[in-house]
Amino acid sequence: xxxxxxxxxxxxxxxxxxxxxxxxxxxxxxxxxxxxxxxxxxxxxxxxxxxxxxxxxxxxxxxxxxxxxxxxxxxxxxxxxxxxxxxxxxxxxxxxxxxxxxxxxxxxxxxxxxxxxxxxx
Amino acid sequence: xxxxxxxxxxxxxxxxxxxxxxxxxxxxxxxxxxxxxxxxxxxxxxxxxxxxxxxxxxxxxxxxxxxxxxxxxxxxxxxxxxxxxxxxxxxxxxxxxxxxxxxxxxxxxxxxxxxxxxxxxxxxxxxxxxxxxxxxxxxxxxxxxxxxxxxxxxxxxxxxxxxxxxxxxxxxxxxxxxxxxxxxxxxxxxxxxxxxxxxxxxxxxxxxxxxxxxxxxxxxxxxxxxxxxxxxxxxxxxxxxxxxxxxxxxxxxxxxxxxxxxxxxxxxxxxxxxxxxxxxxxxxxxxxxxxxxxxxxxxxxxxxxxxxxxxxxxxxxxxxxxxxxxxxxxxxxxxxxxxxxxxxxxxxxxxxxxxxxxxxxxxxxxxxxxxxxxxxxxxxxxxxxxxxxxxxxxxxxxxxxxxxxxxxxxxxxxxxxxxxxxxxxxxxxxxxxxxxxxxxxxxxxxxxxxxxxxxxxxxxxxxxxxxxxxxxxxxxxxxxxxxxxxxxxxxxxxxxxxxxxxxxxxxxxxxxxxxxxxxxxxxxxxxxxxxxxxxxxxxxxxxxxxxxxxxxxxxxxxxxxxxxxxxxxxxxxxxxxxxxxxxxxxxxxxxxxxxxxxxxxxxxxxxxxxxxxxxxxxxxxxxxxxxxxxxxxxxxxxxxxxxxxxxxxxxxxxxxxxxxxxxxxxxxxxxxxxxxxxxxxxxxxxxxxxxxxxxxxxxxxxxxxxxxxxxxxxxxxxxxxxxxxxxxxxxxxxxxxxxxxxxxxxxxxxxxxxxxxxxxxxxxxxxxxxxxxxxxxxxxxxxxxxxxxx
Numbered sequence: 001x002x003x004x005x006x007x008x009x010x011x012x013x014x015x016x017x018x019x020x021x022x023x024x025x026x027x028x029x030x031x032x033x034x035x036x037x038x039x040x041x042x043x044x045x046x047x048x049x050x051x052x053x054x055x056x057x058x059x060x061x062x063x064x065x066x067x068x069x070x071x072x073x074x075x076x077x078x079x080x081x082x083x084x085x086x087x088x089x090x091x092x093x094x095x096x097x098x099x100x101x102x103x104x105x106x107x108x109x110x111x112x113x114x115x116x117x118x119x120x121x
Numbered sequence: 122x123x124x125x126x127x128x129x130x131x132x133x134x135x136x137x138x139x140x141x142x143x144x145x146x147x148x149x150x151x152x153x154x155x156x157x158x159x160x161x162x163x164x165x166x167x168x169x170x171x172x173x174x175x176x177x178x179x180x181x182x183x184x185x186x187x188x189x190x191x192x193x194x195x196x197x198x199x200x201x202x203x204x205x206x207x208x209x210x211x212x213x214x215x216x217x218x219x220x221x222x223x224x225x226x227x228x229x230x231x232x233x234x235x236x237x238x239x240x241x242x243x244x245x246x247x248x249x250x251x252x253x254x255x256x257x258x259x260x261x262x263x264x265x266x267x268x269x270x271x272x273x274x275x276x277x278x279x280x281x282x283x284x285x286x287x288x289x290x291x292x293x294x295x296x297x298x299x300x301x302x303x304x305x306x307x308x309x310x311x312x313x314x315x316x317x318x319x320x321x322x323x324x325x326x327x328x329x330x331x332x333x334x335x336x337x338x339x340x341x342x343x344x345x346x347x348x349x350x351x352x353x354x355x356x357x358x359x360x361x362x363x364x365x366x367x368x369x370x371x372x373x374x375x376x377x378x379x380x381x382x383x384x385x386x387x388x389x390x391x392x393x394x395x396x397x398x399x400x401x402x403x404x405x406x407x408x409x410x411x412x413x414x415x416x417x418x419x420x421x422x423x424x425x426x427x428x429x430x431x432x433x434x435x436x437x438x439x440x441x442x443x444x445x446x447x448x449x450x451x452x453x454x455x456x457x458x459x460x461x462x463x464x465x466x467x468x469x470x471x472x473x474x475x476x477x478x479x480x481x482x483x484x485x486x487x488x489x490x491x492x493x494x495x496x497x498x499x500x501x502x503x504x505x506x507x508x509x510x511x512x513x514x515x516x517x518x519x520x521x522x523x524x525x526x527x528x529x530x531x532x533x534x535x536x537x538x539x540x541x542x543x544x545x546x547x548x549x550x551x552x553x554x555x556x557x558x559x560x561x562x563x564x565x566x567x568x569x570x571x572x573x574x575x576x577x578x579x580x581x582x583x584x585x586x587x588x589x590x591x592x593x594x595x596x597x598x599x600x601x602x603x604x605x606x607x608x609x610x611x612x613x614x615x616x617x618x619x620x621x622x623x624x625x626x627x628x629x630x631x632x633x634x635x636x637x638x639x640x641x642x643x644x645x646x647x648x649x650x651x652x653x654x655x656x657x658x659x660x661x662x663x664x665x666x667x668x669x670x671x672x673x674x675x676x677x678x679x680x681x682x683x684x685x686x687x688x689x690x691x692x693x694x695x696x697x698x699x700x701x702x703x704x705x706x707x708x709x710x711x712x713x714x715x716x717x718x719x720x721x722x723x724x725x726x727x728x729x730x731x732x733x734x735x736x737x738x739x740x741x742x743x744x745x746x747x748x749x750x751x752x753x754x755x756x757x758x759x760x761x762x763x764x765x766x767x768x769x770x771x772x773x774x775x776x777x778x779x780x781x782x783x784x785x786x787x788x789x790x791x792x793x794x795x796x797x798x799x800x801x802x803x804x805x806x807x808x809x810x811x812x813x814x815x816x817x818x819x820x821x822x823x824x825x826x827x828x829x830x831x832x833x834x835x836x837x838x839x840x841x842x843x844x845x846x847x848x849x850x851x852x853x854x855x856x857x858x859x860x861x862x863x864x865x866x867x868x869x870x871x872x873x874x875x876x877x878x879x880x881x882x883x884x885x886x887x888x889x890x891x892x893x894x895x896x897x898x899x900x901x902x903x904x905x906x907x908x909x910x911x
Contacts, residue, residue, distance in 0.1 A: 010426075029425035062425035064387045065357045080261065080292070083229050094421070098386050101379075102353045 011060075013041050018118045022050040025090075027059030034060070035070025042074050051084030054117040055108075058090030068102055075107040087117040154185060173281045176250040180221050187222075203231040203238075210242040217247075221254040232262035245270045249277070253285040260289035268294045275301045280310040287316060299324060302769045306332065307777055315347035319354045321769060330355070331771045334363050342373060349379045357387035362669070362702060369399045369670040370637055374410060381414035388421035390428060391700070391738070393435070395669065397443040402667040404606070404634045449484070450697025452477055454664055456488050457689035463654065464498045469592075469623060471496075471505040476568075479512045479538065511537035511565075524554050529562075536565035544573035551581055560590050567593060571600025579605035586612050591621035598624065602631040610635065617643060622658035630665040637670065645674055653684035660690040668698040676706050685717050692725045701739045701747075704729050708751045839895060845871060846890045849883050856881040860902075861889055870902045871895075879907065 011034035015024045022045045026038060042053065055071075057063065063071070078084045086108030091099060099105050111117035154162075166178045206223045209215045227235045236259070244255045256274060259267050271293065274286030287305065290297055298305075298320055305317035315336060322329035333355060336348035345367075352360060364380055371377055384392065393415055400411040419435055422428045428435060451473070458470035471492070477485035489509065496502040511534040524532060524547055535543070547554075555566055567585060570578050585597040586609075598616060601609035609631060616628035625647075633640035644666070647659035656678070663671040679691050695703060704726065711722045730744035741747045766773055847863035850870075859882035861871045873893055875882050883889045893905040 029427065062386065062388060062421045065353050065355065065383070068353055068386075094382065094385050094417070097382050098353065101350065101382065 011037055013038055015041060015045065017048075017050070018054070020050070021052045021054055021118050021121050022048075023054045023056065023114060023118065025056040025059060030057070030060040030063040030067035030071075032064075032066035032070070035067040035074075039070050039074050042078070046082060051078070051082050052086075052121045053078055053084065054087045054089060054114060056090045056114055056117075057088065057095055060090075061092055061095070063095050063098065068098060068104070071104060072102065072107075075104060079107055085121060087111055087120050089114050089117040159185065173250055173253075173279060176218070176221075177253070177281075180218055180225075180254075183218060184222055202226050202228065203234055206235055207238050210238055217251045221251055224251075224254045224258050227258060227262070229262070232258075236262055236264070236267075240267075245273065249279040249282050252277070252279070252282040256282070256285035256289045260285075260292050263289060263293050265294070268297060272297055272301070276304060280308070280313055283308070283310075283313055284316065287313070287320070291320065295323065303774070303777075306769055306774045307781070311336075311341070311343040311347035312350070314344070315351045318348075319351045322355060325767065325769070326359070328767065328770055330359055332774070333360060335771055335775070337363055337367055342376070345371070345373075345376055346379075349376060349383075352380075352383055353386075357383060358389075361387075361389075361392075362672070365395055365399065365669040366672070368396070368411060368414070369402070369667050370641070372407060372637075374406060377407065377410050377414075381410070381417060384414055385417040385421045388418050388425055388427060390422060392418050393422070393439050394443055394446070397439060398447070398667040399669060401443070401447075402633065402637070402670070446697060448477060448480070448482055450664065450694060452482060452485050452488065453693035453696055454661060454690055455485075457686070457693045458657075458661075459488070459492045460689065461657075461686055464501050466654070466657070467496065467498070468501045468504060471501065472508060475505065475508045475512060475537075478509065507533065508537060510534070514538070524550050529559070532558075532562060533565065536562060536569050539569040539573055541573045544569060548574075548578070551578075555581060560593065563588075564590070564593050564596055567596040567600050571596070571603045574600070574604050576605045576608075579608040583608055583612075586616065591619075591624050594619065594621070594624045595627045598627045598631060602627075602634075606631070606634065622655060626658050626662035626665075629662050633666060637666075641666070641670060641674070644671070648674065648678040653687055656682065656684070657687050657690060660687055660694070664690075664694050668694070672698075672703070676710075679707075680710060683718060685721060688718055688721050692721065695725065696729070699729050699732060699738075701733060701741075704733060704739075704747060705751050705754070708748060709755060712751070712755060843893060843895065844891070845869075845893055846888070847871075849885050849887050849889050852882045852885050858882060859885075859889075871905050872899070872902050873905050873907050875907050 011026070011028035011030065013024055013026045013034075015022060017023075024038065024041055026034065028034060030038070038055075045053075075086055078086050088099065088104070088108050088110045089112065091110050096110065099110070109117075109120060111120060162178070163182070166175065166182065169175045169178060202223060206220075206227065209220045209223060224235075224239075239255060239258070244252075247255060252274065256271065259271060263271070268290065271286050271290050274282055275290060275298070277283045277286060287298065287301075290301075302317055302321055302324075305320070306314055308314050308317070318329050318332040318336060321332065333348060333352070336344045337352075339345055339348075352364070357364075364383060368377065368380055368384075371380070384396070396411060396415040396418060400408055400415060403411055416432070416436070419432045419439075423430075423432050423435070430438065455470040455474045455477075458466050459474075461467050461470070471489060474485040474489050478489070486509075489505065493502060493505065496505070507530075511530075514534040524535075527535065535547075539547075551566065551570075555563060558566065563585070567582050570582055574581075579601055582597050582600055585593050586601075588594050588597070594616075598609065613628055613632050613635070617625055617632055619625050619628065629640050629643055632643075644659055644662050647662065648656055650656050650659070659678070660675075663675055675691060675694065679688070682688055682691065695707060707722055707729075708726050711719055711726055714722065727744055730739075730747050733739040733747075734741075734743050739747065741750065845861060845863055847861045847868070849859050850862045851860040853859065856875075858872060858874050861873055863869045863871070871893065873882075873891075891907060893907055895903050895905045897904045
């Protein structure tokens with residue numbers, strides 16, 4: 001079990017352009033650190049002109065409250081500041097319910113597959 | 122992959138809070154629709170009575186219809202949106218639904234002109250059903266010049282408008298909300314209050330958490346629901362202790378499920394053990410639900426990569442760890458009780474330790490070995506030695522199980538160590554044996570039945586609940602609690618009032634499985650005793666509950682406690698439930714007490730700090746570092762208390778709410794209403810009886826004898842609601858009134874008007890119980906109105 005000197009599962013994210021849409025796949029526990037890493041990854045794509053994003057959480061079956069706080073911030077930046085759009089995929093029963101509870105599904109739609117999410121733009 | 126967010130969101134449309142229903146609606150607007158979910162949505166619309174929510178639902182349906190299929194909702198107007206908006210704004214006979222749809226269809230490029238058009242049309246005068254759409258528009262496209270009007274909307278009477286305005290202002294000018302926080306916290310709508318707490322967290326996290334805690338444990342389930350709705354916006358580590366206590370005492374399955382999502386989304390390795398403890402103190406559906414949350418958390422731990430063991434391995438391991446930890450905590454409590462001055466307490470503790478010896482806990486044997494030679498009471502020593510000898514003797518062979526033919530010592534040995542197999546062999550002879558055996562043998566036999574028997578054996582021992590030997594009564598409660606709760610439940614109301622402390626403690630623990638909140642309030646009452654011994658029983662009773670439920674109660678009562686024996690008992694419980702936050706709470710007390718109490722608690726804190734560091738359960742280096750943290754916290758609290766409490770402080774808001782709430786006069790006793798609800802859900806008899814016998818406030822003040830005087834004494838007619846029990850003597854022909862004669866001496870007569878509390882008066886000759894409000898006296902008969910019948 002993890003203790004205070006233990007290590008959580010490492011978080012990583014990778015991205016690729018799909019036409020005008022930028023697809024980001026996360027892997028690992030999306031907590032405060034993971035959320036910050038994802039936010040950084042999104043920020044780095046803006047100078048390249050991307051405004052529409054698909055976030056694939058298949059590799060992050062658990063997203064905690066602080067991770068959710070980062071996701072809300074990311075969504076607000078994409079939608080309100082950058083005037084872009086957002087779609088999610090790879091949500092399981094738990095993350096779907098959490099997204100529903102916190103209103104993230106108001107900011108972006110959920111799709112069963114990456115392709116469906118990309119095609120929605 | 123099962124992704125049906127629409128169906129899931131539709132469930133939330135049944136929330137009693139209009140702001141939550143409204144919030145749900147805005148979330149489902151852009152989702153995909155299937156014919157099935159669309160049909161479900163239309164059914165919800167048909168049932169929706171709130172005009173504002175209906176409007177939003179109709180708006181959504183219109184958009185879907187205009188899209189031409191049941192696929193995606195559509196923004197159908199393209200470049201013509203601005204023109205259509207201007208046309209609608211200029212038309213005094215416009216349709217609000219169309220205007221709302223057009224406003225929501227405005228695209229970014231047209232937004233500045235649309236904003237000007239809306240301002241010129243004085244959008245703030247629009248109908249309340251339309252305002253949320255306008256405010257959502259300004260949230261996206263508004264500017265500083267809109268802030269003033271939006272602020273005004275933050276005081277709107279319609280909660281949907283208000284919620285949208287708060288959301289818009291949070292985006293455009295969050296600091297403006299600071300001045301609005303008090304009215305928002307005072308708002309009658311739960312969802313608004315809850316959102317205000319979330320906002321407050323930006324400026325004063327500590328105070329916001331206090332508000333959150335108050336909402337989470339509110340008597341009003343809507344408050345609790347709204348608190349959970351916003352709980353995701355607080356760092357989980359800060360609200361975890363409250364959430365755990367919430368799980369422990371909440372009974373509503375829907376709220377428990379919601380809370381479960383928070384635990385599953387925020388898995389921490391230390392959480393499963395806490396959840397096991399909560400689960401072990403629940404029964405029925407709640408036990409199943411908490412078990413599911415536990416499984417979910419373990420699964421999340423594994424999936425998040427926070428543990429390497431599989432969920433199955435971890436579950437097995439944790440269940441074992443929990444059993445050992447709980448046993449260790451109880452053993453520690455017994456060890457502390459062995460130092461008591463009272464022989465009966467020492468004997469009880471030693472006998473309990475003997476039970477642990479039988480279960481294979483070597484530490485219990487070591488404690489007894491160290492204590493026995495110094496025990497001054499030869500009677501106690503002899504009894505414990507005999508029990509130990511019986512437990513440790515070689516079991517009798519199955520062929521030799523003739524209870525009647527055995528020597529007394531052999532019988533004692535057999536009963537003390539009886540296992541399931543040998544129990545089945547002597548089972549046919551037990552009924553007869555229990556009639557003729559000695560009190561010591563009876564006690565052992567009852568314990569054996571609790572250990573090795575089943576539901577069919579309950580009849581053998583139920584009659585011992587009235588036994589004069591309190592140890593037998595306590596053992597019978599324990600045994601029936603293990604083998605047949607239903608057989609025990611009708612007796613609980615009397616047992617929790619038993620004159621013997623040890624009986625009351627055991628009965629209360631079992632009663633908590635039926636109604637935890639009431640059981641906890643009874644334990645709390647025990648803590649207020651002036652007798653240290655009775656408070657000691659309260660502590661040992663609390664020790665049997667799950668720690669999250671009693672944590673605050675223990676810390677509060679420890680502040681008043683001065684008896685060293687009892688303080689040692691507290692420490693035994695704390696040792697078994699140690700974490701950093703508990704350490705800090707105890708150390709805070711150390712800083713404010715003196716003498717023996719300080720010495721005992723300080724010694725515990727030193728030892729506990731070492732444990733926390735050794736087990737890597739704190740990020741701090743040791744005792745000194747932890748002490749520094751607590752001292753800084755105390756200093757900060759002191760500094761804060763020197764300045765005036767902010768207007769939004771929980772205490773101020775609660776005061777203002779109390780002033781605003783009219784004192785209920787004719788309402789049923791709220792405690793009783795709650796109690797009645799529980800009574801119907803867990804077995805009316807036990808809970809209703811407990812209400813009448815134990816918890817109900819006395820209906821009338823005790824009257825002092827009145828001395829004879831020349832002047833007739835005019836007794837004041839008491840119009841306060843009171844509980845009455847009696848037989849229905851007469852029923853009026855119209856069935857709206859009845860005459861009740863109470864059972865007291867002398868009997869009282871009430872003419873009770875049924876009103877809307879019952880469809881018709883109870884039948885003549887039946888026994889009636891209920892709460893009434895006396896209205897007047899008519900001769901010897903009290904005229905009264907029925908508030909509630911039970």
